[in-house]
Amino acid sequence: MYIYSEFDQDFLATRNAQFRAQVERRISGALTEEEFRPLRLMNGLYLQLHAYMLRVAIPYGTLNSAQMRQLAMIADKWDKGYGHFTTRQNIQFNWPRLRDVPDILDALAEVGMHAIQTSGNCVRNVTADHFAGASADEIADPRPVAELLRQWSTDHPEFQFLPRKFKIAITGSPNDRAVTRAHDIGLRMVLRDGQRGFEVIVGGGLGRTPVIGKVLAEFIPEADLLPYIEAILSTYNSYGRRDNKYKARIKIMVNELGLDEVRARVQRRFDALRAEWRGADQAILNDLRRAFAPPAFRVASTEAYEIAYKNDPVFRSFADTNLAAHWQDGYAIVTISLKAHGATPGDATSDQMRLMADLAEQYGHDELRISHEQNVILPHVHKSDLPAVHAALQQAGLATANVGLISDIIACPGMDYCALATARSIPVAQEIATAFAAREHEIGGLKIKISGCINACGHHHVGHIGILGLDRAGVENYQITLGGDATERAALGERAGPGFAYDQIVPAIERVIDAYLDLRANPQEEFIKVFQRLGAQPFKDALYQSGDRADAA
Amino acid sequence: MSIRFTPAVVTANDLFEGDVVYLTPQGGWSRIHSEAELFTEQAAAESALAAAQAQPDRLVGAYLAPAHRGPNGPEPAHFREAFRARGPSNYPHGKQAERMC
Numbered sequence: 340m341y342i343y344s345e346f347d348q349d350f351l352a353t354r355n356a357q358f359r360a361q362v363e364r365r366i367s368g369a370l371t372e373e374e375f376r377p378l379r380l381m382n383g384l385y386l387q388l389h390a391y392m393l394r395v396a397i398p399y400g401t402l403n404s405a406q407m408r409q410l411a412m413i414a415d416k417w418d419k420g421y422g423h424f425t426t427r428q429n430i431q432f433n434w435p436r437l438r439d440v441p442d443i444l445d446a447l448a449e450v451g452m453h454a455i456q457t458s459g460n461c462v463r464n465v466t467a468d469h470f471a472g473a474s475a476d477e478i479a480d481p482r483p484v485a486e487l488l489r490q491w492s493t494d495h496p497e498f499q500f501l502p503r504k505f506k507i508a509i510t511g512s513p514n515d516r517a518v519t520r521a522h523d524i525g526l527r528m529v530l531r532d533g534q535r536g537f538e539v540i541v542g543g544g545l546g547r548t549p550v551i552g553k554v555l556a557e558f559i560p561e562a563d564l565l566p567y568i569e570a571i572l573s574t575y576n577s578y579g580r581r582d583n584k585y586k587a588r589i590k591i592m593v594n595e596l597g598l599d600e601v602r603a604r605v606q607r608r609f610d611a612l613r614a615e616w617r618g619a620d621q622a623i624l625n626d627l628r629r630a631f632a633p634p635a636f637r638v639a640s641t642e643a644y645e646i647a648y649k650n651d652p653v654f655r656s657f658a659d660t661n662l663a664a665h666w667q668d669g670y671a672i673v674t675i676s677l678k679a680h681g682a683t684p685g686d687a688t689s690d691q692m693r694l695m696a697d698l699a700e701q702y703g704h705d706e707l708r709i710s711h712e713q714n715v716i717l718p719h720v721h722k723s724d725l726p727a728v729h730a731a732l733q734q735a736g737l738a739t740a741n742v743g744l745i746s747d748i749i750a751c752p753g754m755d756y757c758a759l760a761t762a763r764s765i766p767v768a769q770e771i772a773t774a775f776a777a778r779e780h781e782i783g784g785l786k787i788k789i790s791g792c793i794n795a796c797g798h799h800h801v802g803h804i805g806i807l808g809l810d811r812a813g814v815e816n817y818q819i820t821l822g823g824d825a826t827e828r829a830a831l832g833e834r835a836g837p838g839f840a841y842d843q844i845v846p847a848i849e850r851v852i853d854a855y856l857d858l859r860a861n862p863q864e865e866f867i868k869v870f871q872r873l874g875a876q877p878f879k880d881a882l883y884q885s886g887d888r889a890d891a892a
Numbered sequence: 893m894s895i896r897f898t899p900a901v902v903t904a905n906d907l908f909e910g911d912v913v914y915l916t917p918q919g920g921w922s923r924i925h926s927e928a929e930l931f932t933e934q935a936a937a938e939s940a941l942a943a944a945q946a947q948p949d950r951l952v953g954a955y956l957a958p959a960h961r962g963p964n965g966p967e968p969a970h971f972r973e974a975f976r977a978r979g980p981s982n983y984p985h986g987k988q989a990e991r992m993c
Contacts, residue, residue, distance in 0.1 A: 366908070368949045386952055388976050389986045391910040419985055434985070437908050683982045754972060755980035763975075765982045813970055 340401055340706060341486050341630045343451035350494070351448040354455065358382045359441035366438070381461075383454025384440055387758050393432045393440060394457040395447060399467035399485040399509070400428030400709040400716075402452075404696035407707055409450040411692035417443050422692065424677060424685040426749055426798060427506070428466050428709045429457060433756055455493060460501045462492035462572070468510040468517045469710035472631060473672050473718035475664040478528045479535060481511035483627035484564065487620060491565060498572050502579035503587035505572070506544075509537075513827065518711060520552040520829035521545050521801060523589045524571060527827075529558060536560045541571060541601070542593030545795035549831050550590040553598050555605065561624075563609075566616045570609035574601065634704035634719055636667045644722035647729075653740075654729050656780070660740040662725075665718075671725060673703075673717040674710070675732060676739040676747060680776040684750045684768050685713030694735045702728050711798075712749055714742065744779040745787060745852070746772035749798050753791025753808060754815075760791035762808025762815040763841075770845050775852070782852060784865045786825065801825035803867045804851060805832045806844065817844040819851070821878050822870045833875050835882055847882055854881035901928035901966050902940050903976070904954035911986070912976045913951070915940055921951075923992045925977035926965030931956070 343351075358378070365375040379385075383394040395410070402410075410430055414422050417439045418432040425431055435443060447453055456463055465488045472480035488507060492498065498505075509526040510517040519525025525540035536558045543552025559567045575589045578596065593601050647654045663672040675695060678684050687695070695715055699707045702724040708716035720728060732738040741747050748771060751757065753764030768789055775782065788802030792809070799805030805820035817839050820832030839847045854877055855866050870878070902915035913921040914928035922928065931937035937956055944954035957976075958969035968974040978993045979986025987993045 371948055372907075372952050386905055386910055388972075389911055389979055419983075435910075437910065754975055755982055763981060765980075769982065810972075815971060 340403060340482075341627060347451065348448070351451075351453055354382075354453070355441065355444045355448055358444060362437060362441055377459065380458040381455065382440075382444065383457035384435075384437075385458065385758075387433070387756050388754070389756065390434045391437060391440070392756065393435050393443060393454055394425070395430050395432070395452060395454045396457050396464040397428050397430060397452075397709050398489050399465055399471065399482050400469050400711075401467075401471075401482060402707050402709070403705050404700040404707070406450045406452055407692050407696035407699070409446060409452070411689035411696070413443055413446055414689040414692070416446075421686050421688045423683070423752065424687065424709050424713050424715070426711045426713065426751070426796060427457075427464055428469070428711055429464055430709070431752075433752075458504075459499075460503050460505075461499055462488075462495070462501075462505045462507065465489055465492070466506070466508045466517055466522075466711060468512055468515075469708045469712075469714075469716050470516060470663060470672055470718065471511060471708075472633065473665050473670075474512055474514075474516075475666045476514050477512040477666065478530060479511050480631050481509045481526070481528055483624055483631050484526070484537075484561070485509050486627050486630070487565065487624050488568070490623070491569075491620070498576065501572070501576055502581045503584065503589075505575070505589070507568075515825075515827040515829070516710075518798070518801065518825045518829070519543070520827075521549075521798070521825070522552065524568060525552050526564075531558050534560060537564055539564075539567065539571075542590040542598075543829075544588055544590045545798060545800045546588070547585060547793040547795075548588075548590065549795065549800040550594070551829050551831060552590075553593065555598070555602055562621055563613070565620045566613050567605070567609055570605045570612060573608050573612070574604045578604065633667070634706070636670060636719070637721060639669065639721060639723050641669055641722040644725050647726040651726075653733075653738075654726060657729050657738055657740040658725065660744065660780075661742045667719075669722055671720055671722050673720050673725070673728060674742045675715040675717065675737050676741050677714050677737075678741055678747050678772060679736055679739045680741075680746055680772045681769050682772075683765050684748050687715070691735050691737055694731065694737070698728055698731055712747065714747070741772075741779060743784050743786070745775045745782050745785045746779055748772060748787045748789060749802070750789040751791050751796035753789075753797075757791060757796075759794060760808070761793075761810040762791050762817065764789045764791040764797055764806075764808055767806060767808070767817065767841075767844055771848055774845050774849065781862070782856070782866075783862065785852075785867075787848070788823075788825075798825065799823070800831045801829065802832060803870070804848065806848075809838065811838065815841045817841070817847075819847060819882065821851070821875050822867070824867060835875065835879050837883075850881045850884070851878050854878055897932075897934035897937070898958045898969070899930055899932045899960060899966075900937050900956035901925070901930060901959045902937070902944050902954060903928070903957045903973075904944060904951040907948075907950050907952050910952075915944055923987060923990075925959075925968060925973075925993065926962065928959070928966050930959055930961060930966040 823832030
């Protein structure tokens with residue numbers, strides 16, 4: 340993986356010293372909150388319901404064991420002994436004190452980490468397929484390009500004051516695990532005549548105006564990608580709306596100007612600036628490819644795995660649910676679920692972080708990933724080591740075999756932490772996971788995603804079942820959407836009807852699931868397939884059969 | 893026609909800790925909702941809010957939060973304020989851990 344250069348380290352040291360001085364000036368009264376707020380946000384520091392929150396970037400979700408251990412240390416020393424992994428592959432600490440934040444940032448810099456551009460109207464942390472560089476279905480590892488984008492966008496002078504925040508996701512695989520169609524820019528690697536390039540998708544996004552991204556360019560050769568993206572950002576910076584915060588994302592610009600007009604303007608900008616790019620980016624990209632070269636895989640017998648798989652039903656269940664196919668023979672990708680039944684989705688204690696770091700170091704070529712689905716991945720584990728890895732995970736409460744199942748829920752922090760939330764998300768996720776734990780393998784693959792407000796951090800629009808928590812006349816109320824899809828077949832869910840009260844949302848989901856079990860042609864027909872075959876109506880009938888709707892909202 | 897004033901407490905986040913504080917009848921700041929002063933008159937509430945907003949050296953984001961009279965002092969009138977007064981529901985952290993609610 341990429342290790343910070345001297346340039347990166349100097350940049351971080353300067354930036355952290357700057358922020359330390361800004362905090363001191365805020366405390367001394369030299370800066371007002373209005374002056375300080377944009378400065379702290381640029382450094383990932385929010386003020387939430389109960390405390391400050393520090394959002395730390397994990398670029399494209401990749402980190403090594405030393406970085407994970409440092410996150411654990413920070414959780415113990417300056418927070419409450421845990422961290423929350425987010426849908427942008429970042430980690431959030433929920434309880435830091437203002438005076439401690441400069442020290443936390445220095446501790447992060449020691450391991451090449453930071454909180455820069457995790458907030459504000461700039462290019463945010465670039466997200467990537469969490470199986471990048473490991474998955475059997477991949478054309479090539481997209482992370483060298485993701486790192487190039489990180490370097491290019493960090494402190495880019497032209498793009499520090501965009502109309503609104505800007506999110507980029509990238510995948511090197513035809514099977515989209517990075518939700519590229521719900522990003523301001525989505526990049527999907529494609530091959531044309533043996534040449535590598537990207538399909539460029541623009542104007543996707545969730546939030547209060549959910550839009551599936553549109554294809555701006557079917558194929559941009561890799562050498563033209565960065566100037567082409569700069570042309571998109573530059574066009575957005577010039578023509579994106581600044582009069583209304585809720586109409587400022589690029590998706591609104593695309594809808595108002597039309598895709599063809601946006602394409603023409605981007606092309607004009609690209610034609611004007613392309614000549615300024617003289618190949619330095621490609622030289623850096625070549626170096627980055629070496630930094631992301633595959634580890635030294637070993638060749639060994641997989642007999643230990645096969646014996647455990649045959650004899651141990653608990654291991655077999657874990658293997659069937661939490662492993663994915665690796666491109667290297669004898670290897671597997673391990674997803675460690677941070678969704679133990681009844682636990683907070685995406686949370687890991689400092690002990691769990693250290694254990695995962697140890698496993699990565701001992702068995703996983705020192706690599707970890709954070710997925711946008713709020714789990715942790717060991718991308719490169721030899722199959723012969725899987726029984727030992729599983730046994731260690733069991734000891735730490737990390738062996739829940741539920742990846743891709745109903746309890747593997749994405750949930751935003753909701754009103755338990757977030758100042759923007761209109762209802763709670765976490766307890767709803769906890770209760771659903773607990774309610775279905777006994778029969779989730781029977782139910783099969785199903786994605787539930789929960790947001791605690793219309794900003795949709797919990798991706799509810801693209802959940803097979805989406806849940807949106809709202810405040811209806813001073814009471815928590817939950818709307819259900821059905822049929823969303825976060826993959827390459829991206830689709831927005833359809834609102835089922837009136838919302839449900841807090842104590843009625845789990846029974847409502849139970850009615851949907853019972854209807855699905857009745858309707859499916861066979862146990863292999865997953866929920867989303869039944870929805871695509873039959874539409875929303877049978878599920879709406881099941882939802883509202885007993886007349887216990889909460890209101891007519 | 894004027895909108896009827898809802899009784900409220902003055903609340904903010906502490907600049908240093910980030911946690912929730914309430915203006916007391918003595919003019920100080922408490923971590924405990926029931927120790928807050930309940931304002932039933934709009935003019936008095938707005939004047940107290942303006943005074944709070946003039947303390948940027950220790951407070952962030954002061955505002956009026958709806959509340960009503962309870963047996964032990966003011967109680968939050970909205971569930972958001974109830975969470976702020978107590979802490980998150982997934983862990984015993986925040987005020988509930990420090991027996992401040």
